[in-house]
Amino acid sequence: MQNINIELLKSYGLKATPQRIDILNxxxxxxxxxxxxxxxxxxxxNPTISLATVYKNITALVxxxxxxxxxxxxxxxxxxxxxxxxxxxxxxxxxxxxxxxLNNEILLLSEQLSNNNNFNYKDIELNIxxxxxxxx
Amino acid sequence: MQNINIELLKSYGLKATPQRIDILNxxxxxxxxxxxxxxxxxxxxNPTISLATVYKNITALVxxxxxxxxxxxxxxxxxxxxxxxxxxxxxxxxxxxxxxxLNNEILLLSEQLSNNNNFNYKDIELNIxxxxxxxx
DNA sequence: TTGCTACAAATAAAAATTATTAATTAGGAG
DNA sequence: CTCCTAATTAATAATTTTTATTTGTAGCAA
Numbered sequence: 001m002q003n004i005n006i007e008l009l010k011s012y013g014l015k016a017t018p019q020r021i022d023i024l025n026x027x028x029x030x031x032x033x034x035x036x037x038x039x040x041x042x043x044x045x046n047p048t049i050s051l052a053t054v055y056k057n058i059t060a061l062v063x064x065x066x067x068x069x070x071x072x073x074x075x076x077x078x079x080x081x082x083x084x085x086x087x088x089x090x091x092x093x094x095x096x097x098x099x100x101x102l103n104n105e106i107l108l109l110s111e112q113l114s115n116n117n118n119f120n121y122k123d124i125e126l127n128i129x130x131x132x133x134x135x136x
Numbered sequence: 137m138q139n140i141n142i143e144l145l146k147s148y149g150l151k152a153t154p155q156r157i158d159i160l161n162x163x164x165x166x167x168x169x170x171x172x173x174x175x176x177x178x179x180x181x182n183p184t185i186s187l188a189t190v191y192k193n194i195t196a197l198v199x200x201x202x203x204x205x206x207x208x209x210x211x212x213x214x215x216x217x218x219x220x221x222x223x224x225x226x227x228x229x230x231x232x233x234x235x236x237x238l239n240n241e242i243l244l245l246s247e248q249l250s251n252n253n254n255f256n257y258k259d260i261e262l263n264i265x266x267x268x269x270x271x272x
Numbered sequence: 273t274t275g276c277t278a279c280a281a282a283t284a285a286a287a288a289t290t291a292t293t294a295a296t297t298a299g300g301a302g
Numbered sequence: 303c304t305c306c307t308a309a310t311t312a313a314t315a316a317t318t319t320t321t322a323t324t325t326g327t328a329g330c331a332a
Binding site: 069070077092114116118125130 | 206223236242253255259
């Protein structure tokens with residue numbers, strides 16, 4: 001098994017179909033991708049794949065908590081492989097998403113914030129909107 | 137002019153139509169609302185309004201920076217009147233959004249994070265996902 | 273082999289959003 | 303106050319996005 005994503009899929013109880021492997025590889029390569037980006041790229045190696053399959057698999061992978069949706073203002077949701085907590089720098093011009101390490105300080109402050117408001121904290125999402133260096 | 141939102145609209149160079157006033161009043165009352173919620177409520181006081189009108193006005197108000205989109209994972213985007221920086225507690229079960237005061241500490245940490253990454257910081261969005269007290 | 277299951281492709285259907293057009297209205301000029 | 307004009311709206315229509323259904327196929331188990 002050369003491809004780590006095959007193991008990943010199986011460890012989550014999912015069959016490692018070529019389509020799913022392609023989808024995961026694509027997201028992994030891009031870091032973040034929305035449905036259309038994934039579809040366009042996967043089509044190259046798998047020309048008969050249908051858009052519905054991408055939707056269905058993305059949904060399945062999100063349900064299995066293998067992928068995470070990143071809802072964005074003004075852009076279509078992107079998806080990323082779940083890994084360490086991080087924050088997103090989102091360019092208001094081109095929509096590019098860049099990950100940055102999320103420090104524990106922010107994490108703790110967020111948990112405090114939740115506790116103070118009688119809210120059962122599960123997950124944090126810190127999105128920073130601005131202009132990226134290439135668009136500046 | 138009893139209604140503050142009329143002045144608000146004019147100060148942004150928009151005509152204060154009953155539809156817009158209704159939409160703003162609704163969002164103000166609810167704090168956060170998605171397109172459908174707004175439509176359903178505005179329809180009561182304005183039964184002939186069309187859904188397309190709500191879409192168009194929401195888009196216009198967002199463009200004029202009078203409203204802010206709040207993109208949510210798994211739920212349709214909600215809209216809020218732009219005011220002081222705050223964070224959102226988002227219930228994963230019912231989708232309810234609650235505002236909480238955002239402390240300066242988090243704000244500063246986010247700006248630092250941006251600067252460290254050569255990113256021109258504009259705006260922060262801290263969304264905390266979890267379970268609200270009524271769903272717990 | 274035969275039957276069952278999981279899966280995908282292709283389609284169809286539904287839901288959400290945006291565009292068009294003709295009629296109406298808000299707000300300013302006189 | 304009344305009239306005029308540009309902005310706005312309702313009512314579609316059209317498009318886009320997302321989800322569901324149908325059909326076929328591959329692989330496994332008995």
